[in-house]
Every structure is written in structure tokens, then in C-alpha cells.
Amino acid sequence: xxxxxxxxxxxxxxxxxRDQYEVLSHIVVDQVFKRGQTIFTEGEEGRGFYVMxxxxxxxxxxxxxxxxxxxxxxxxxxxxxxxxxxxGQPFPAHSETIEESRTFFFPRADFIELxxxxxxxxxxxxxxxxxxxxxxxxxxxxxxxxEVPARLSAYLLAQSERKSTxxxxxxxxxxxxLAGSLGTIPETLSRILAKMAKGGLIHSDGRRITIMNRxxxxxxxxxxxxx
Amino acid sequence: xxxxxxxxxxxxxxxxxRDQYEVLSHIVVDQVFKRGQTIFTEGEEGRGFYVMxxxxxxxxxxxxxxxxxxxxxxxxxxxxxxxxxxxGQPFPAHSETIEESRTFFFPRADFIELxxxxxxxxxxxxxxxxxxxxxxxxxxxxxxxxEVPARLSAYLLAQSERKSTxxxxxxxxxxxxLAGSLGTIPETLSRILAKMAKGGLIHSDGRRITIMNRxxxxxxxxxxxxx
DNA sequence: TATAGGCTTTGACTTAAGTCAAAACAAATG
DNA sequence: CATTTGTTTTGACTTAAGTCAAAGCCTATA
Numbered sequence: 001x002x003x004x005x006x007x008x009x010x011x012x013x014x015x016x017x018r019d020q021y022e023v024l025s026h027i028v029v030d031q032v033f034k035r036g037q038t039i040f041t042e043g044e045e046g047r048g049f050y051v052m053x054x055x056x057x058x059x060x061x062x063x064x065x066x067x068x069x070x071x072x073x074x075x076x077x078x079x080x081x082x083x084x085x086x087x088g089q090p091f092p093a094h095s096e097t098i099e100e101s102r103t104f105f106f107p108r109a110d111f112i113e114l115x116x117x118x119x120x121x122x123x124x125x126x127x128x129x130x131x132x133x134x135x136x137x138x139x140x141x142x143x144x145x146x147e148v149p150a151r152l153s154a155y156l157l158a159q160s161e162r163k164s165t166x167x168x169x170x171x172x173x174x175x176x177x178l179a180g181s182l183g184t185i186p187e188t189l190s191r192i193l194a195k196m197a198k199g200g201l202i203h204s205d206g207r208r209i210t211i212m213n214r215x216x217x218x219x220x221x222x223x224x225x226x227x
Numbered sequence: 228x229x230x231x232x233x234x235x236x237x238x239x240x241x242x243x244x245r246d247q248y249e250v251l252s253h254i255v256v257d258q259v260f261k262r263g264q265t266i267f268t269e270g271e272e273g274r275g276f277y278v279m280x281x282x283x284x285x286x287x288x289x290x291x292x293x294x295x296x297x298x299x300x301x302x303x304x305x306x307x308x309x310x311x312x313x314x315g316q317p318f319p320a321h322s323e324t325i326e327e328s329r330t331f332f333f334p335r336a337d338f339i340e341l342x343x344x345x346x347x348x349x350x351x352x353x354x355x356x357x358x359x360x361x362x363x364x365x366x367x368x369x370x371x372x373x374e375v376p377a378r379l380s381a382y383l384l385a386q387s388e389r390k391s392t393x394x395x396x397x398x399x400x401x402x403x404x405l406a407g408s409l410g411t412i413p414e415t416l417s418r419i420l421a422k423m424a425k426g427g428l429i430h431s432d433g434r435r436i437t438i439m440n441r442x443x444x445x446x447x448x449x450x451x452x453x454x
Numbered sequence: 455t456a457t458a459g460g461c462t463t464t465g466a467c468t469t470a471a472g473t474c475a476a477a478a479c480a481a482a483t484g
Numbered sequence: 485c486a487t488t489t490g491t492t493t494t495g496a497c498t499t500a501a502g503t504c505a506a507a508g509c510c511t512a513t514a
Contacts, residue, residue, distance in 0.1 A: 087357035
């Protein structure tokens with residue numbers, strides 16, 4: 001797809017006028033990555049931010065022992081790496097593609113110029129950052145105050161909601177990545193899925209999962225019941 | 228202190244000119260709270276945001292069983308509750324004063340008008356949100372990838388850094404609140420402090436703590452050593 | 455200064471979830 | 485299609501941190 005077409009499909013740039021798209025198209029850097037490539041590393045200086053055009057990246061923290069906590073999986077249309085642009089700090093996390101990807105890179109200085117002249121763009125960016133903040137808040141809540149079965153239930157319910165595919169859903173990430181998103185490890189995830197299946201809450205076959213008892217899952221997610 | 232004096236001491240409003248302070252002073256609502264008062268509740272609609280003038284509030288999540296995870300303790304000069312203004316979502320967490328406090332409240336609609344006309348204000352707000360995001364990122368890292376002794380060590384080191392009072396420091400929150408900030412409970416915190424003292428890492432007497440072995444604490448914080 | 459309420463500590467016990475190791479399964483590539 | 489590489493599952497074991505209950509401390513105020 002052409003530059004302007006891509007740009008106008010990005011919610012962050014919604015409502016901008018022709019001139020502004022023009023400017024954007026001049027400062028943007030079109031990039032392609034293979035699966036598993038690092039886009040930036042925690043601690044690295046942020047020279048700009050990215051918008052995902054096609055594919056997906058994981059944004060994650062890494063422990064010294066190599067355990068990953070995924071903060072966010074970024075899909076098409078979403079920006080990432082913005083924090084480093086505005087906070088004047090290095091990137092606070094790592095990012096790596098989980099599939100072949102295409103991104104638009106916007107150099108810091110140019111973008112700041114642009115945003116200073118476009119209140120709407122500034123408001124859009126404030127909305128994006130605020131939503132991310134709300135998102136991390138939910139993650140903290142779940143890591144600190146819920147146990148793994150509750151987190152997994154919430155994830156499955158959210159997923160079936162988002163895709164509105166009834167009670168059937170197919171994981172769009174590996175179970176290892178799912179474990180990393182839920183703040184646990186693959187072994188534990190595996191055991192809990194097995195337990196949920198045994199308890200008649202779900203039916204699980206590889207990546208396809210069917211919700212057999214939605215209310216049960218909801219109670220688990222709320223912490224009203226235990227597995 | 229008078230309105231304008233207070234306003235000009237707030238980093239978020241740094242660099243604004245006289246006219247803009249004038250406008251701010253007209254839309255601001257000066258509020259006073261006693262210790263332990265709720266300012267807003269998770270899920271409540273956000274009609275505006277706050278800046279702390281004097282005192283402190285805790286921003287926290289609550290589990291069904293009543294356990295608290297503190298996201299942030301807001302002190303003088305810092306804004307809070309901004310997410311609800313820009314994300315068009317309800318407040319994502321609770322807030323309650325931990326001491327007698329004075330806040331400035333800025334109603335949503337008025338403030339949005341103002342920010343649309345002031346690129347500098349927008350940039351300042353972007354910086355604030357970005358820093359918060361980076362902060363939550365660190366919290367997630369520590370909750371998910373570190374154990375309690377490491378979190379506590381990091382906290383003590385950061386505290387002694389921030390106050391640059393050598394190896395002596397005095398906790399400025401209760402141990403219960405500290406536990407809530409570290410994602411644990413008072414009993415666990417108490418035991419770990421006792422263990423650290425026994426191990427010669429610190430000396431602890433009520434709220435005063437002396438760092439006896441800084442390198443040891445650093446190793447603990449990094450996860451290179453265990454308690 | 456007595457007393458009530460909130461903090462903090464300690465002990466005994468339970469448990470969720472992690473580690474380590476190995477097998478079983480998929481799936482990707484030459 | 486065969487083999488290599490990565491992912492998922494299972495089992496046996498360990499452990500950090502939580503629960504519950506009780507006692508001990510502060511310290512604020514009446």
C-alpha cells in the first residue's frame with residue numbers, strides 16, 4: 001500500500017488535513033523486519049517512535065534469568081516506542097517482532113515540530129498514552145492481585161469478546177508468549193489449561209479453545225471461585 | 228499561598244506565560260481534604276484532573292479481598308487523574324489522601340480548551356504521561372520478575388538516593404503502605420526487613436533505616452544474590 | 455496518663471506457582 | 485519427507501510468599 005494510504009489508516013493521525021499528511025509522509029521512514037528481529041532495546045536512546053503497519057511486535061521486560069514479561073503486543077495501526085520521544089528518557093522496554101512486520105518510523109525532532117503545530121495531533125497522542133496507561137494499570141492489577149487462573153480466564157473472555165466469534169477462539173500467539181503476557185511460565189499455563197478442561201470450563205486442542213462454561217470462567221476471572 | 232504562586236510552582240505549567248496562568252487561575256478549583264479521604268474511585272467518570280499542592284495521595288488498585296496495590300504516591304507539584312481526561316474513560320484506579328492535602332482541580336472541558344491552544348502545555352502533559360508510563364513499566368518489571376527482597380532493596384536504595392541523606396533514611400510512608408507499594412503484605416515485609424537486619428545489610432529501628440552494606444543491597448536488588 | 459485504635463511483629467501452617475528434567479508433539483526447511 | 489529446531493506437556497520436587505491468629509508497640513487524644 002502507498003504511504004498516504006497507510007498514514008490515513010492510522011488512528012493516531014485521524015482527522016489531520018491534507019497538508020499534515022504531506023508533512024508526515026516526508027518525515028516517515030518505511031521499515032521492514034523479519035520475524036524475531038529486535039526493533040529497540042531497553043535503555044537504548046530513543047531517536048523517534050514507530051507505528052505498526054503490518055505484522056506484530058511484542059514490547060517486553062526481561063529478567064536477569066531470561067524470563068520475559070510482555071507488556072503489550074502491538075498490532076497494525078498502533079504506535080509504539082512513544083515514551084522515549086516525550087519523556088526524554090531511553091526506551092523503558094525491549095521490542096521484538098513476533099512475525100514479519102512493516103513499520104513507519106518517525107524521527108523525534110521532526111515529529112515534535114509537527115505536534116507543536118497541530119493541537120489535534122497532540123490530543124490524539126495524549127489519548128493514546130492515556131489508554132496505554134490505563135492498560136498497564138490493568139496489567140499491574142492482574143499481576144499483583146490475581147492468580148494465574150483468573151488472569152487466564154480474563155484473557156480468554158476478552159479474546160472471545162474482541163473477536164466476537166462466539167465460544168470458539170483461536171490463540172493468535174504461542175502459548176509461550178501467552179504465558180509471558182500473563183506473568184507466568186509455559187509449564188504453569190499448560191497445567192492450568194489442562195485443569196480448566198478437566199473442570200469442564202473449556203475445551204482445548206492446540207491453539208483452538210472453546211468456552212464450555214462462560215459463567216464459570218467469569219467467576220474465576222472475578223476471583224469469586226477458584227480452580 | 229496564593230493561586231498564582233502555587234500555579235507557577237507546578238512543573239506541568241512550567242514555561243507558560245502570564246495570560247495562560249490567568250486562564251488557569253480562573254478554571255481551577257481549590258480543594259482541601261483530610262487524611263484518609265477518597266478523592267476518586269476506580270470506575271468513576273472523570274470530570275477533570277488534579278494537581279497536588281500540599282500533602283500526598285495514594286493511587287491504588289483494590290482486589291476483591293481488599294488487598295491494595297499502590298501504583299503511585301503523588302506528592303506536591305504532581306498531577307494525578309489525568310488519564311480519565313484524555314482517554315475518555317473512567318478513572319482506572321482509586322485515590323485516597325494519606326495526609327491532609329490541598330489539591331487544584333481542573334475541569335476537563337476547560338482544560339482541553341486550554342491545552343488545544345497551548346502547544347507547550349500539551350508537550351508538558353505528554354512528558355508527564357510518558358514518565359508515568361515509564362514508571363509503571365518499572366513497577367511491572369519488579370512485580371513480575373523480581374522477588375520481594377529485591378523490590379525492597381531497590382526501594383531502599385532509591386530512597387537513600389533521592390534524599391541523598393547518606394546511609395540513613397527514614398520511611399515517609401507506613402510499612403503497610405510500603406508493603407502495598409511493593410506488591411506484598413505487611414507480614415512479609417516485616418519478615419524480610421528482619422532478615423536483612425540479621426544479615427547485616429541494614430539496621431532497622433521503626434521507620435529509621437540505616438544501610439550497612441550498600442553493595443549487598445545492590446546485589447540483592449539486581450537479583451545476583453538472594454536473601 | 456490512660457486508653458483506644460492503628461500499626462508492626464512473630465509463629466505455625468498452607469499453597470500457588472516456580473524449577474528441573476524428560477518426553478511428546480508440531481512445524482519449518484533443506 | 486526426513487530431520488532439525490522449537491513448542492508444549494507431564495511428573496516430581498522446592499520454595500517464596502500468603503493466611504490466620506495472637507501478641508506487642510506506638511502515639512494521639514480525651
